[in-house]
Each structure stands twice: as C-alpha cells, then as structure tokens.
Amino acid sequence: MAATATPAAPERAGEPAVVTTTEPANGSGSPSGTAGNSDTADTADTAGTAGTAGTAGTAEPLQRFAVLGAGAWGSTFAKVLADAGREVKLWARRTSQVDRINATGRNEEYLPGIELGENVTATDDLDEALTDSQAVALAVPSQSLRENLTVFRQVLPGAGPVISLAKGVEVGTGLRMSELIAGVGRIAPERIVVLSGPNLAAEIAAGQPTATVLACTDHAAAVAVQLACAGGYFRPYTITDVIGTEIAGTTKNIIALATGIAEGLGLGLNTSASLIARGLNEMTGLGVALGASAQTFAGLAGLGDLVATCSSPLSRNRSLGVLLGKGQSLQQATETTGALAEGVVSCRSTRDLAHRHGISMPITEAVFAVCHQHAAPEQMIRSLMDRPPTPE
Numbered sequence: 198m199a200a201t202a203t204p205a206a207p208e209r210a211g212e213p214a215v216v217t218t219t220e221p222a223n224g225s226g227s228p229s230g231t232a233g234n235s236d237t238a239d240t241a242d243t244a245g246t247a248g249t250a251g252t253a254g255t256a257e258p259l260q261r262f263a264v265l266g267a268g269a270w271g272s273t274f275a276k277v278l279a280d281a282g283r284e285v286k287l288w289a290r291r292t293s294q295v296d297r298i299n300a301t302g303r304n305e306e307y308l309p310g311i312e313l314g315e316n317v318t319a320t321d322d323l324d325e326a327l328t329d330s331q332a333v334a335l336a337v338p339s340q341s342l343r344e345n346l347t348v349f350r351q352v353l354p355g356a357g358p359v360i361s362l363a364k365g366v367e368v369g370t371g372l373r374m375s376e377l378i379a380g381v382g383r384i385a386p387e388r389i390v391v392l393s394g395p396n397l398a399a400e401i402a403a404g405q406p407t408a409t410v411l412a413c414t415d416h417a418a419a420v421a422v423q424l425a426c427a428g429g430y431f432r433p434y435t436i437t438d439v440i441g442t443e444i445a446g447t448t449k450n451i452i453a454l455a456t457g458i459a460e461g462l463g464l465g466l467n468t469s470a471s472l473i474a475r476g477l478n479e480m481t482g483l484g485v486a487l488g489a490s491a492q493t494f495a496g497l498a499g500l501g502d503l504v505a506t507c508s509s510p511l512s513r514n515r516s517l518g519v520l521l522g523k524g525q526s527l528q529q530a531t532e533t534t535g536a537l538a539e540g541v542v543s544c545r546s547t548r549d550l551a552h553r554h555g556i557s558m559p560i561t562e563a564v565f566a567v568c569h570q571h572a573a574p575e576q577m578i579r580s581l582m583d584r585p586p587t588p589e
C-alpha cells in the first residue's frame with residue numbers, strides 16, 4: 198500500500214508547522230563517514246562528529262533508508278517506510294534470516310504473516326545496507342547498541358538523519374541512546390532523530406493506525422524523517438525534546454512491568470490506573486530533573502506510550518510482569534515469554550539515574566526489588582501503599 202506523506206505538524210500547539218521537505222546535504226548520502234569515525238570513542242564525547250543533519254531544503258523526501266536490526270520493530274519500521282514509498286535495506290546478523298526474508302518477503306520469526314513490501318530487501322552485509330542510504334534507523338536492543346555502534350560507526354553515512362528506535366538507558370553509564378549514538382557512533386547530535394510513542398510492532402505491521410513522535414534538536418531533520426515515513430496508518434509528529442522522549446520511552450516499560458505484576462496478582466483497574474498515573478508522575482519527575490519538558494510526558498511519547506504498553510497483551514513488558522505477579526521467577530518468566538522486556542534492565546539503569554539526581558521513583562524501586570532483589574510481587578504493592586501520605 199503506497200501512502201503519501203502528509204503535511205508536517207508539530208505535536209504541541211504553538212510549535213511551528215513546517216511544510217517544506219528536506220534532504221541530506223550530500224545528496225547521495227553515501228557512506229562517507231569512515232574518515233570521521235574513530236574506533237576509540239566509547240563515551241558520550243561528541244568531538245569529531247561526522248557531518249551534520251544536512252537538511253537544506255529540496256522538494257523530494259528522503260528516499261533510500263537502511264534499517265539496522267531485523268527484529269520486530271526494525272522489520273515493522275522497514276514496512277512503514279516501504280508502504281510510504283521508500284526503498285529500504287534491512288540489515289540482519291544472520292544470513293539464514295536474510296535469505297528467508299528475501300525468499301518470502303516476510304520476517305516470519307518476528308512478524309508472522311506480514312508482507313514487508315516489495316521495497317524491502319534484506320542483507321547481512323553492512324556496506325551493502327548503507328550504500329547510497331540517505332538515512333539510517335538503528336533497531337537493535339538498547340543494551341547491545343554500544344557494541345553494535347563500534348562496528349556501525351565505521352560505515353555509517355557522513356550525513357543525513359540517524360533514527361534511534363531503541364527504548365532504554367544503558368546500564369552502568371546511564372547514557373540515553375542518543376548519547377550513545379553521538380559518543381560511540383560519532384554522529385552529530387543534530388542528526389539524531391529519536392522515534393518513540395505508542396508503537397506496538399504487531400499492530401502497526403497489521404496496518405492499524407498509530408501516532409508517534411520524532412524528536413530531534415534540529416527540527417528540520419525531524420521533519421525530513423516525518424515526511425519520509427508518514428502514511429495512512431503511521432502519523433509522526435515532530436518535537437525537539439530529545440531527553441524527554443527518551444526518558445519517557447525507557448521508563449514506561451518499568452511502569453508496564455508494574456501494571457503487569459498487579460494484574461498477575463489478580464488486582465483490577467483501580468490499581469492499574471493508579472500505577473499508570475503515579476508512574477507518569479515519577480517518569481516526569483526524572484525527565485524534568487534531566488532537562489526535559491514536562492509537556493513531553495503528557496504527549497505521545499509519555500502518556501500515549503504508557504497507556505499502550507500498560508494496557509496491551511502484546512506488550513512484552515506487561516506480559517512478563519503478569520507472569521512475575523503470578524509467582525514465576527524472573528528466569529522462568531523470561532523463558533516463558535522468550536521475548537525482550539527491556540524494563541527489566543531499564544529499572545536498574547533508571548533507578549541508578551534517579552539516585553544520582555536525587556529523584557524519588559517508588560514504583561521503579563518496587564519493580565527493581567521484584568526483578569533483582571527477590572522481593573515477592575505482593576511486596577511491590579505493600580511498599581507502595583505503606584509509604585507515608587503525601588500531597589499529590
């Protein structure tokens with residue numbers, strides 16, 4: 198289904214609506230970043246960043262994309278782009294998976310029954326994936342992004358948007374994904390576009406409508422990606438609050454674990470709604486302490502994603518929480534779902550960040566205790582209800 202790009206619109210009233218299209222300055226977007234990419238960078242130091250967003254206006258939207266990571270979300274985003282009329286190279290590590298995708302037009306392992314579209318070609322060759330790409334989307338899990346970037350940075354294009362799809366904060370360093378991409382990947386921050394929102398892959402892959410946000414310090418870069426991926430079932434809004442978008446995407450997974458645990462305990466919607474509302478409060482508190490806008494948390498990346506993840510049986514975080522609430526150990530629950538629930542690691546990195554910044558995050562603390570300190574699920578509820586009374 199080919200979809201046409203819709204006019205750009207900001208998520209918030211008051212932000213300027215932009216209706217021009219943009220393209221990287223180097224036009225071809227060929228992988229010219231090699232010279233500027235060092236093998237030694239491993240911090241958030243952005244010195245030596247290669248290229249800029251390069252968003253001088255042209256009439257054409259970005260056309261050629263590379264998506265690195267062919268799991269559920271990378272494959273879904275590749276389909277979104279293809280349905281919007283873009284050409285996509287989808288990079289996967291395993292040759293067998295690449296061969297199956299190219300032979301069938303589907304990624305059955307992650308998106309059963311879904312046609313990815315004729316414009317999606319899989320490859321296990323990074324150079325091939327990136328040759329001529331005008332924009333790159335990174336779709337590997339948050340805790341493996343660093344190790345991947347040490348390889349990716351040698352071939353990432355020297356210009357054009359780099360779209361961050363992972364939701365998480367690195368354990369140990371507390372770095373957000375955009376900070377990792379800037380520091381380890383040696384990408385100028387104004388090229389990094391963070392995509393986040395209520396985006397359960399299976400629903401989007403089935404063509405069900407959703408909205409999302411594209412956050413970038415360079416509004417023009419976000420608009421360039423917006424125009425390239427907008428379609429009949431995918432409506433992206435632009436925003437400039439990168440910190441808020443990333444903190445929201447990370448922390449909502451923790452609250453989804455909490456609501457899942459409550460459901461596993463047999464508790465009802467009052468409990469769930471209380472966790473969602475108080476969860477949003479502590480998510481916002483951390484974000485604001487880190488420099489985010491509170492408004493971001495009331496939007497798609499915050500409340501929107503929180504509601505979707507805490508409510509949907511498709512959510513891996515919520516589903517794992519349900520099993521924990523029913524009494525399974527973390528290991529049992531992880532084996533049962535066999536899926537990536539990033540809240541399990543994010544509750545550790547988020548808790549560390551909160552401690553570092555003196556922010557109270559009681560739900561995060563309680564989820565951490567269940568996941569990593571052998572606390573019983575009932576203890577999660579008790580620890581929250583027994584807290585001294587406070588104003589809202």
Ligand SMILES: NC(=O)c1ccc[n+]([C@@H]2O[C@H](COP(=O)([O-])OP(=O)(O)OC[C@H]3O[C@@H](n4cnc5c(N)ncnc54)[C@H](O)[C@@H]3O)[C@@H](O)[C@H]2O)c1
Pocket residue numbers: 266267268269270271289290307336337338339341344345362363364365396397398399536537539
């Ligand atoms: N699935 C969703 O609905 C969804 C929606 C929005 C955002 N996200 C985010 O997207 C990111 C990826 O999630 P996903 O759902 O695609 O996960 P997934 O488990 O479906 O796929 C992960 C992919 O990364 C690959 N991978 C795993 N470890 C790797 C490594 N060390 N190096 C290279 N590749 C590796 C896997 O082989 C797989 O192809 C996560 O941060 C997730 O939070 C997911």
Ligand SMILES: O=P(O)(O)OC[C@H](O)CO
Pocket residue numbers: 364394395396397398450453502505506511512513514515537538539
């Ligand atoms: O399946 P989850 O819990 O990782 O959530 C997926 C997406 O982040 C929802 O927006």
